[in-house]
Every structure is written in C-alpha cells, then in structure tokens.
Amino acid sequence: MTDQATGTPDGSGSTPRREDVPSLNGSPPLLTTTGLTRHFHIGGGLSRRTLHAVDDVSLAIGEREIVALAGESGSGKSTIARLLAKVYKPTSGEIYFQGTPLSSIRSRRETLRYTGLVPMVFQDPFSSINPVFRVSHGILRGLKLHRPELSKDQRLQEAARVFETVGLTPAAEVLKRFPHELSGGQRQRVGFAQALALRPKLILADEPVSMLDVSIRIGLLNLMAGLRDAEGVSILYITHDIASARYVADRLIVMYAGHIAESGPVEDVLASPKHPYTQLLLSAVPDPRAPLDVTAETDRGEPPRVVDPAPGCRFRWRCPLAIDTCHQVTPELRDLLPGHGVACHVAQAGADVRAFG
Amino acid sequence: MSSVRADADPRSPGAGVAAGPMLAVDDLSVAYAMDRGAVAAVDRVSFDLYPGEFLGIVGESGCGKSTLLFAIAQLLAPPAGITGGSVVFKGASMVGLTDKQLTAVRWRDLSVVMQSAMNALNPVKSIGAQFKDAMRAHGVKSADEIGERSAEVLRMVSIDPVHLKSYPHQLSGGMRQRSMIAMALLFTPDLVIMDEPTSALDVVAQRSLMVQIKELQQQLGFAIIFVTHDMSLVSHFSHRLMVMYAGQVAEWGATRQVFDTPRHPYSIGLMEAFPSIRGERVPLTGIPGRPPDLSGPQEGCWFAPRCPKVMAACTQTEPDLYQVDGVAVRCLLHADRSDHSD
Numbered sequence: 001m002t003d004q005a006t007g008t009p010d011g012s013g014s015t016p017r018r019e020d021v022p023s024l025n026g027s028p029p030l031l032t033t034t035g036l037t038r039h040f041h042i043g044g045g046l047s048r049r050t051l052h053a054v055d056d057v058s059l060a061i062g063e064r065e066i067v068a069l070a071g072e073s074g075s076g077k078s079t080i081a082r083l084l085a086k087v088y089k090p091t092s093g094e095i096y097f098q099g100t101p102l103s104s105i106r107s108r109r110e111t112l113r114y115t116g117l118v119p120m121v122f123q124d125p126f127s128s129i130n131p132v133f134r135v136s137h138g139i140l141r142g143l144k145l146h147r148p149e150l151s152k153d154q155r156l157q158e159a160a161r162v163f164e165t166v167g168l169t170p171a172a173e174v175l176k177r178f179p180h181e182l183s184g185g186q187r188q189r190v191g192f193a194q195a196l197a198l199r200p201k202l203i204l205a206d207e208p209v210s211m212l213d214v215s216i217r218i219g220l221l222n223l224m225a226g227l228r229d230a231e232g233v234s235i236l237y238i239t240h241d242i243a244s245a246r247y248v249a250d251r252l253i254v255m256y257a258g259h260i261a262e263s264g265p266v267e268d269v270l271a272s273p274k275h276p277y278t279q280l281l282l283s284a285v286p287d288p289r290a291p292l293d294v295t296a297e298t299d300r301g302e303p304p305r306v307v308d309p310a311p312g313c314r315f316r317w318r319c320p321l322a323i324d325t326c327h328q329v330t331p332e333l334r335d336l337l338p339g340h341g342v343a344c345h346v347a348q349a350g351a352d353v354r355a356f357g
Numbered sequence: 358m359s360s361v362r363a364d365a366d367p368r369s370p371g372a373g374v375a376a377g378p379m380l381a382v383d384d385l386s387v388a389y390a391m392d393r394g395a396v397a398a399v400d401r402v403s404f405d406l407y408p409g410e411f412l413g414i415v416g417e418s419g420c421g422k423s424t425l426l427f428a429i430a431q432l433l434a435p436p437a438g439i440t441g442g443s444v445v446f447k448g449a450s451m452v453g454l455t456d457k458q459l460t461a462v463r464w465r466d467l468s469v470v471m472q473s474a475m476n477a478l479n480p481v482k483s484i485g486a487q488f489k490d491a492m493r494a495h496g497v498k499s500a501d502e503i504g505e506r507s508a509e510v511l512r513m514v515s516i517d518p519v520h521l522k523s524y525p526h527q528l529s530g531g532m533r534q535r536s537m538i539a540m541a542l543l544f545t546p547d548l549v550i551m552d553e554p555t556s557a558l559d560v561v562a563q564r565s566l567m568v569q570i571k572e573l574q575q576q577l578g579f580a581i582i583f584v585t586h587d588m589s590l591v592s593h594f595s596h597r598l599m600v601m602y603a604g605q606v607a608e609w610g611a612t613r614q615v616f617d618t619p620r621h622p623y624s625i626g627l628m629e630a631f632p633s634i635r636g637e638r639v640p641l642t643g644i645p646g647r648p649p650d651l652s653g654p655q656e657g658c659w660f661a662p663r664c665p666k667v668m669a670a671c672t673q674t675e676p677d678l679y680q681v682d683g684v685a686v687r688c689l690l691h692a693d694r695s696d697h698s699d
Binding site for chain 2: 073184185213214215217219221241243246267281283286287
C-alpha cells in the first residue's frame with residue numbers, strides 16, 4: 001500500500017498506456033478522459049427523457065498543472081468532477097489515471113488508493129465540514145482510512161504538517177478548534193489540508209472560492225498555486241470566474257452545455273478566444289480598470305437545451321454567427337493552433353470569429 | 358455631506374437633483390443585542406440619495422451592508438434595532454412608522470429585491486398570484502388592471518407573460534431574479550433597494566441583468582441602492598460608491614474617483630484583490646486577516662490590525678471621515694490633508 005500510494009511519479013512508466021492518449025509537453029498526462037459521457041434519466045419512471053450533462057468530453061490533465069474548467073451553471077463542469085472522483089459512473093467513455101482505466105478499479109483497496117490520490121475539495125466550506133467535531137477529526141479519519149500504515153502519533157504529526165502547509169498556524173492550536181470558530185477562508189483551507197494529507201496527485205476543486213469574500217479569495221488561489229509549485233500537485237479548478245482562472249491556471253477548458261467549447265493554454269485562449277461562447281463569457285466579466293463599452297452586445301439567450309438534444313452545435317440558439325451546418329452537425333473539438341482546440345464550425349472554416357465583445 | 362455629490366461623473370443622475378435628496382440617512386446606528394453585549398452592526402452612517410441616482414454599497418460579509426439596507430427599509434427584526442440616527446424618505450421619517458403606515462409605503466414608493474429570489478418568492482404560488490397579492494394590498498381590485506400591469510412589468514424585464522402562470526421552481530435563476538425585479542416595479546417606486554441580486558448568477562446572466570437594471574432605471578427614473586461584495590460589478594453602473602468596513606463608512610464618493618484613486622487602504626486592498634482579465638498577470642495578496650469582532654470596544658481604527666499602512670496613532674485614535682477632493686475617507690493618513698473634517 002505504501003509503495004503504491006507514494007511511488008507514483010516514476011511508477012507511471014510501467015503501467016499500460018493507450019496510443020491515442022494525448023501527451024502534454026512530451027510528458028505523459030496524469031489523467032485523461034476519452035469520449036466521457038454522462039446522461040441522467042429525468043421525469044417519472046416511464047419517462048424516456050434524458051439529460052445530457054456531459055457529452056463526449058476528452059481532456060487531459062498533466063503533472064504539476066492547474067487546469068481551470070469554466071462554464072455557466074448547468075454546463076456539466078461539476079458532473080465532470082464527480083465522474084473523475086468516481087461518484088458517478090460514466091454512461092460511456094473512459095477515464096485513465098496514470099494510464100490505468102478507472103473501470104478496471106473494482107476492489108475497495110484500489111478504490112481507496114485512487115480516491116486518496118484524487119481527492120475533492122468542495123464549494124461550501126460551511127456544510128462540507130462536520131460541525132460537531134473538532135477540525136482534526138476529518139483529517140485524522142482520512143489519514144486512518146487512506147494511510148493505515150501511520151501510527152496515531154504519526155497521524156497527528158502529519159495533520160499538523162499539512163495544516164502548516166496550507167497556512168493554518170499554529171497548527172496544533174487550530175486542529176483543536178471547532179468549524180464554527182474558523183472563518184470561511186480558514187475552513188476552505190481545512191478542506192485543502194484534508195485533501196493534501198492523502199498525498200494526492202490531483203485535487204478536484206469544485207468552485208473552492210466562490211463562497212468566500214473577495215478579499216480572502218486571492219489567498220486561496222495563491223495557496224493552490226503554491227501546492228502546485230511546492231508539492232507538485234495537479235489541480236482541476238472548477239469555476240465560473242474567468243479572471244481567477246487566468247490568475248491561477250495553466251490551461252483553460254471552457255464548457256458549454258456538456259461539451260468542451262474551447263481549450264488551450266490560458267493566456268492563448270483569453271488573448272484570442274476562438275469560440276463565440278468564450279468571447280461572450282469574456283465580454284461579461286466586469287473589469288473596473290476598463291471603460292464600459294455601453295454598446296457592447298449583451299446576450300439575452302435562453303439556457304441551452306440539454307434534454308434529448310438534437311445534433312448540432314448547442315450554442316447555435318445564442319450564436320449570432322450560426323450557419324446551416326451548426327444546426328445539423330455537432331462540431332468536434334479540433335486544434336486550430338498547437339494545443340488550442342475549438343469546437344466551432346465557423347472558426348474551423350478559418351473565419352475570424354468575433355461574436356461578442 | 359452634500360459636498361460629495363457626483364459632479365465629476367459624466368453619467369449624472371436624473372433631472373430631479375435640484376429637488377434635493379429623496380432619501381436622507383443621518384448618523385444611523387443599528388445594534389444587535391447579543392448575550393455578549395450589543396454588537397454595533399451599523400455605526401453612524403450618513404448619506405443622501407437623489408432621485409434617479411444609483412448608489413453602490415460594497416464591503417465583505419459582516420460589514421453591515423445588508424443590515425443598513427434593512428434599517429432603511431424598516432425590515433429589522435429583534436435582536437436588531439435602530440439605536441440612533443434618522444432615515445428620512447421623501448420628507449417623512451421612516452423610523453417609528455407603524456406597520457400600517459409602512460405597508461402603504463412598501464412596494465408603492467420603495468421596494469426591496471432580496472439576494473435569493475428562490476427564498477424570497479413563495480414556492481407554492483405562481484408568479485402571477487404573487488404579483489396580484491402585492492397589487493391587492495395596495496387597493497388595486499380590477500382583475501383586468503392587475504393582469505395588464507403584471508404582464509407589462511414582466512415584459513419590461515424580458516420575460517414572456519406566459520410565465521405569470523409559472524411557479525418559481527419552473528424558472529431559471531436569472532428569470533427568478535428578473536421576476537423579483539418586475540414585482541418591485543409594479544407601482545414604479547421612487548426607490549428600489551437591491552441586496553446582492555446577482556450573486557447567485559453566472560457572469561453572463563449577471564452582466565445581462567445589470568445592463569437591464571440600468572436600462573430600466575434610465576427609462577423609469579427610480580433611484581437604486583445596490584449592495585454587493587463584488588466591487589467590480591458596480592464599477593460601471595453606480596454614480597456614487599460607499600465602501601463599508603466594520604459597520605462604518607470607510608470611503609464614500611463618486612464611483613469613478615473611488616475606483617481611479619482609492620484612498621482608504623481597505624478600498625485599495627479590495628481593488629487589488631481582483632485578478633484582471635487583461636494586462637499583465639501580477640501576483641496579488643488580497644487582504645490578510647479577518648474582519649474584527651464588533652462586540653468589543655473600538656480602540657483606534659477597526660481596520661488597523663489588517664492595514665498595510667498602519668501607524669502608531671491608528672491603534673489609539675479613532676479616525677473621522679475626512680474630506681479629500683470631494684471624497685470622504687475614514688483614515689488617519691488623510692487627516693491632515695482634509696478640506697474640513699465633519
């Protein structure tokens with residue numbers, strides 16, 4: 001167990017690897033998905049209606065990398081996090097972690113190992129920590145479950161170490177507190193400490209700062225960058241705040257209605273967004289330093305239809321540039337520039353897309 | 358306080374400015390009675406609001422911004438209570454009005470849009486039935502008139518009137534917020550108070566709602582008090598901006614001036630807490646520490662423990678609001694440079 005949990009950086013070479021898995025900067029990615037799809041049946045027992053939460057998503061997360069997954073509510077970004085955390089089973093498609101398909105992980109021991117390597121941090125720091133126990137409870141329990149080789153003293157030492165790492169000092173004292181004695185920012189640090197105690201390779205952070213005050217958010221974002229740089233952890237940062245994605249992430253994946261609309265290095269995507277939805281998202285970000293463009297086109301579109309969707313681009317109802325093809329054929333994500341993929345017929349046809357902003 | 362009018366702002370408020378303030382809040386204090394003693398959630402806040410004006414109030418959780426709104430709208434419930442000061446709305450004092458008198462003012466002259474539309478709307482009544490309730494309470498009896506006006510206000514916020522028959526759970530988050538705003542406009546009030554109406558929405562919906570609020574304001578001429586924790590959100594929409602910290606006004610002046618040259622270290626910290634979507638990627642620090650415990654006595658400046666520019670005097674002397682170039686700043690750094698202190 002110890003070897004499996006710790007020998008990950010070089011252990012990846014011996015695992016089977018698929019040929020079609022994309023590689024990032026030459027080094028094999030930590031986690032990839034191919035055609036990941038999750039549908040939900042909705043309505044009553046006899047209903048045949050299906051909600052396409054995530055459709056045909058292929059993405060890769062590299063070592064020591066923060067990948068931001070951005071999109072509006074209902075775009076499927078949290079569903080992806082739950083699929084990667086093995087909370088949901090994919091309807092189709094596969095997830096590979098260090099080359100191993102997740103569907104091959106069956107035993108409790110293997111599952112515990114995986115969930116320790118890929119833990120989650122939740123959005124709401126007020127409901128994700130048990131209020132009747134001291135904050136040490138959750139972290140010690142996680143250690144007992146995932147790292148049974150540690151003695152009681154070692155567990156306490158380890159808890160103190162990760163509390164120090166996430167900036168909860170003095171650790172010995174903070175560990176004894178109850179959640180209500182901590183501020184929102186401190187509680188979210190406890191969330192990261194709990195994840196970090198499991199010696200993770202990839203932290204799935206689902207909107208970790210959106211419930212926090214603006215003045216505290218930056219501290220958490222800096223912590224995430226610090227975990228990547230000092231501890232070598234990769235983070236999937238799920239957010240609807242593009243500005244914070246730019247601040248902390250290496251790559252950006254923009255989702256719309258269950259599909260990836262655009263993905264690439266964060267600066268490339270934001271400097272020249274190719275997908276009309278990315279452009280809309282960017283134009284909506286309030287920027288106090290910029291003068292307001294009062295004439296900027298604003299969008300009043302309806303939310304996308306993801307229940308039994310017909311083929312075609314899911315953004316077409318809101319897109320000012322939609323052509324006939326968009327109503328018939330679902331666009332695939334294709335690289336227009338190295339590493340910068342766009343799922344848009346108009347952009348793929350070579351046009352200079354400028355829909356919003 | 359009238360010296361801090363937003364004269365420098367190109368988007369000046371409506372034509373009614375000459376008529377004097379519509380709302381005058383003077384030295385308003387609100388305290389919560391707690392076991393450990395009174396907590397001063399709002400501490401001697403003064404401002405005035407002119408017809409057609411858009412006032413933004415920003416600050417972090419617990420700074421007293423929502424309590425201030427509730428005090429203005431007379432919505433406070435024990436253990437909170439007004440401990441001093443006055444609220445004068447259209448020439449009449451709001452403090453001490455009976456429930457019956459308040460009912461006459463609410464919806465008709467002043468309406469409030471709450472943060473969570475899902476909780477503010479009645480889940481077991483259709484949108485139309487809730488509109489009807491509000492109109493009936495103000496003596497509108499004719500079913501035709503109610504139906505017509507309800508459809509009209511929904512169209513104003515770009516919602517198809519068929520949704521009068523819809524229940525809140527059948528609407529998206531953005532539509533719920535819009536229908537709350539539609540309800541607030543049933544009687545075309547003079548003042549609409551908004552408590553973080555966009556915080557549950559994603560950026561695209563948020564932006565479109567803000568633009569719509571601004572358009573409606575230009576069309577109908579009501580004044581807005583808009584409370585948010587997101588300073589950048591109001592940057593393009595409000596005429597004047599109030600930054601609150603620990604129940605007090607930290608900085609208060611024309612929005613553009615506060616944004617372009619923030620003077621209070623807290624305002625500067627808030628501005629620098631936002632990563633930018635354009636320009637250089639620079640490391641930011643945010644504001645370290647946490648808001649103070651307001652149940653204790655104030656010694657010096659509330660912000661001193663978190664302030665990067667703290668001086669020896671800050672821990673002893675309580676700062677006043679000092680006027681600097683038409684902006685009021687509660688910081689000792691500006692004490693000697695002030696035009697006059699008030």
